[in-house]
Amino acid sequence: MKDLFKYGLVRGLLAMVIGTLAGMALVSVVRLALGLSIWNPDAAWTVGGILGTIAFMIGVGSLTDWYRAASGKPLGMHTHDNPDWSPLQRYLGFSVDHKVIGVQYGVFGLILFLLAGTFALIFRWELAAPGLQLFTGEVESLAGLTGFNTMFSLHGMVMVAAILLCIAAMMNYLVPLMIGAQDMAFPRLNGFSFWITVPSGLLLLAALPLGGVDTGWVGYPPLSTRAPLGMVTFYLGVYLFGFSGILGAINIIVTILKMRAKGMGMFKMPVFVWASLATALIQFAATQLIGLSFLMGLLQRVMDMGFFDIAKGGDVILYQHLFWFYSHPAVYVFVLPGLGVISEVLPVFARKPLYGYKWVALSSVGIALVGYLVWAHHMFTSGMQEYLRVPFMVSTLLVAVPTGVKFFSWTATLWQGKLIFPTPMLFALGAIMIFLVGGLSGPPNALVSTDLYTHDTYFVVGHFHATLFGGFVFPFMAALYYWFPKLTGRMYNERMGKWHFWLQFVGFSVQTLGQMQVGLLGMRRRVADYDAALGITTGQLAVTIAAFVIALGIALMIYNLIYSASYGEKAAANPWRSRSPEFQLPSPVPVHNFDHPIEVVGNPYDYGLKDSIYVRPISTPAAPGD
C-alpha cells in the first residue's frame, strides 16, 4: 500500500478525492450558514472540482519546485537522472523531461481517444437502423435518449481533449529534438501543463456518471442551463483543460524562438517546427475564448448570471461567438501539426526535397491567421445579423489559398521522386487524400446559400470528420509509426501496420462519404432516430459497419505498438535515412538528447544533393549551457 504512494499519479488522485470532498463540504457549510438548503449539487461540484484539481496538482508534485523556489529552498527535482526511479515511476509521476512528458501526453491522449471512439461505436450501433435499438429506457436517463445525447456529446468533447493531448505529445517530444535543444524552455511549466489535463480530463469524464450531457460538445445555453448535472463538470473540466493549452503553447513558442541550435535560422527549421509554432500561436491566443464561454456558461447555470439570457439583459448568440472564436481556430490546432507531419514524412520516402519549403512553412502561419477570421461561418443560421454572413463566407473561402499551397507542394514533392511505401508513408498519402476530401467538402458549408441546407446535417459531420481524420488521425498515426523506433528503440510490425492502414483508409472513406450522403438526403445532426422514408437506412448501416472496421484497424495498431515496444526488431539509429536531427541520435533517444550541441550546416530536406548534411555535432565541445 505504502509502495503505491511513490507514484505521483496515485498521490494526486487521492488528494483529488480529498480536495473534492473538502470543496463540497465548504459549499454545504456556507449554505447552512446562509440558511439555505444544505445540498446544491451544481455549486458543490463546481467548488469541489476546483479544489480537487488544485489538490491533485499538489499531490502529484507539480507545484513542489515552485513552492521551494518561492520559499527560498533549493530545488529538489532532477527526474532526468534520478537512478532510483523505475520507468513506471517516471512515467506515472511528475517529470520535467520533454520526452517523458511527450509520452505521458501521448498515452493519456490515446486512452481518451479510445474511450471517445468507444462512445462513437455505441451511438453508431444505435443509428444502424431506424427506431431505437439501445437507448430504449426512460427518456431522461442514461438508458434512454439522454444517454444517446450524452454519448455523442462526450464523443465530441473527449475527442477534442484526446486530440489536444496527442498534438501536445508530438510537439513536446519532437520540437526540442528537431531544433537540437536539450529540453523545453520551461520544463516545470511543461510538467504542470501535462498534469493539469489529468484532473480536468477526469472531471470531463465525470459528466457521464453525473447524469450525462445532452447539449452536444458545443454546450449552447440556454439548453446547458437545464441539462443534467454532468454539464457542470463538463464545463469545468474543459475550462481547466484550457490551462494546459495556453501554458503549453507559451512553452512551445519560447522554445522555438530561443533554443534553436547554432545556425538554425527560422527558414532552416524542419517544417514540423513551423507547424508547431503556428499551432502554438493559435492555442496561446484563442484558448481563452472557449475558457471564457464555458466559464460564463457555468456561472449562468450555477449562479444564475444571465450572460446569455435575453430576459436578464443577456444575449443568447454571444455565447456562440465566444465559443466559435476559439473552436474554429481549434480545428487548425488539430490539423496543423498533422500537416507538418505529412511534410516531414513525404520527402524522406520520396527521397526528394520538400517542394517549396518556405511556402509550405509560411502557409501554416497563413492558415493560422486566416483561421481567426472565419468563426461566424458556424452561425449562418443562428440569427446573427444577416449582413455578417457574406464577409464570413469570403474569409472562409480564403482558407483554401494557403491550404492549396500545401496540397500542390506535396504533389510536386512526390513528382519524380523515388517512392517507397512503408506504413508511415501510406498514412501520409492516405492523410492527403482524406484531408483533400475534407477540404473540398468545405465550400458547400462556406457558401451561405448551400450552408442553409447543409448546416446541422450529417453532411457537416462527414466534412469535419474528413478534415480531422486527414489532418489529425492519419498523420498522427503516420507519426506514431515513423518515430516509433526513436521512441522505443524497436521497429513496429510492418505487416500489421499495412493492414491497419488499409482497414482504416477504406473504412473511413466509406464512413465519411456515407455521412455526407445521408446528410444531403435530410439526416439531421444529433438525432437518435430517423425516418425510414428518407431512404438513408442502407447508408446509415454502411456508416456503422465502416466505423467498426476503423475500430478494428485501430485495435490492430494498439496491439502492434504494445507488442513491438517489447518484442519488435531492434531499430537502427536512422532506419528511414532521414536528415532530421532526431534521427542522428541513437534509438531510443538518450536522456539528455544531444551529447554535443549540434550546428546546422545545410538545409533540412536536401535529399538528392550528394553528400550534403543538415546538422552535425559542433566539433569543439561548447561550454556547458543552462
Place this chain on the structure above:
Amino acid sequence: MSDTQSVNRRVLIASSHPLFARGLTRLLQERQAGDVAVLGVVSSTAEAFQAIQQLQPDLVIVDYDDETLNREDFLAHFMESSGKIRFVLLSLKEGGDQAMVYDRRNIAASQIDEWLSEWTEASPEESQKHTSYAAPDVRSGKMKHWIGAIFLVLLIAAGGIVGLRNARLLTQPASLQAIPIDQAFSVLWIAIASLFALITGLMLYSVIAFRRKKGDESDAVHIEGNNKLEVTWTILPLLTVIGFAVYGSLNLSEVVLPDPQAMEVRVVGQQWSWRFEYPEQGITSNELVLPVDRQVLLRMESQDVIHSFWVPEFRVKQDLLPGRETQLRITPNRTGDFVLGCAEICGSQHAYMTAPVHVLSSADFEQWVFDQTDLPDDPVARGEIWANQYGCLACHSLDGTRLVGPSWQGLYGSETVFADGASRTADAEYLRESILDPNAQIVEGFLPGLMPQNFNEILSDTQIDDIIAFIESLK
C-alpha cells in the same frame, strides 16, 4: 563559344595558364557540346568574382596549380556566398588524375564523379552517342509522364462529375429558394470533382510511375521548388475563391429575396413541439399548412431553448431563439406532404421534435383555413369575418359612406345603375358575379380595375355565400 542559353551546365574556367584554359575549353567543346558551355576564361581572382556575379555559372573550374590565383580568397568567397555555385579545383600535379570538388559549405570529393565522369571516363565516340540521344530521351520521358498524369486527372474528373451528377444527393426540391441553392450545389460538385481529380490524379500517377526500383538506394532529383509555380498556385486559387465569393453572394441574394405580399405565419418552438399561428386567418395549428406559390414569412420564436426550423425540401434553415424573433422566407412551389424537423440539439427528445408540413393549392388552402377557423353558425356573422379578413371593407363602407367602391348599406335588392346606362336588381346572383368578375359591369360613378380579380382563387363558394348573406343583412 557555343549557345549558352540551351545548355544544361554553364562553366567558368579560372586559370592564367593559356594551355590549361584553352585546352580544357576545347576539350569541353569537343566532347560535351550542347551539354556544357564554357562561359569564359578568367585569369585573376578579382576578375573571377566579377564574372561569377555577372554570369552566374553552374560550375567554376579552378586551376589548382596556378599560384597567381588566391585559393584562400576563393575558398572564403565560396563559404560565404549564398548562391549554388560549385567549384572544382583541378590539379595536374597533385594527386595525378584526381580532382577536388567544393560544394558550398560542404567538402565532398565524390561530387566530382557527377560532373567529370562523362569527360574523364567516356571515350569520344561514346560521349557523342550519349549527348545525341540523352536530351531527347529526357524530354520525351517527361512528356510521357505529363501525358499520363493529365490523362489520369481527366479520367478521375470525368468519373467524379458523372458520379456526383448521378448519385442520389439531395431531397426533391419544393420551394423557389431551392432553385438557386440546387444550382449552387451543381456548380460546387463540378468544382469539387475537378480539384479532387487534379490532386489525386497527380498523386496517384506519382505513386504508380515514380516507385523506387528494387535495390536502388539513391536519392531522387534535387528539386527545391519553383517560386513562379508557387505564386501561380497561390494566385489562381485566390482568383477562384474571389469568383466563388461573388457567385455565392449573388446566389444568396436570390435565396433571401423578400416578397412584400408574403403571408405571415408565426412559428413557436418549444421542447419538443411546434405551433403555427396564422394572424391573418386567426388560426392556430400544430401542422404547418401553406398555400403553393405564395411566399410565406415565418416569424419565429422559441419558448425555451434554441431550436431550428428545417424542411429539407424547402432547403433553407433558421434557428429559433428564446426572447428574440428570427425570420425565414419560403415560397413553396410544389404541393405535397413534408416533415419539419428541429435541426439544433434541444434536449433529450430532439430527434422527435417534428411536425407535418402540407403544401396545398390555393383553393385547398382556403378550404383548410375555412375548416380550421372556429366560425359562428350564422352565415351573416361569418360573412362579416371574411369581409374583414379579405379587406373588402377597405373599399366598401357599411354606413353609406362613399369609398373606392359602392357602399354595402342598402345595396341588396336595390336597383343598380351601370356606367353604360343599363340597370339590374342587386340580388344574390348579381353580387356573386360582381365578386368573381368585378370588371364585367361597373356601377355608375366608379372606376373599373380597382377590385382584385382573383377572388375565385382566394374565396371558397361558402365564403362567397357568407359574404352575400352579410351584405343582405345590411338592407
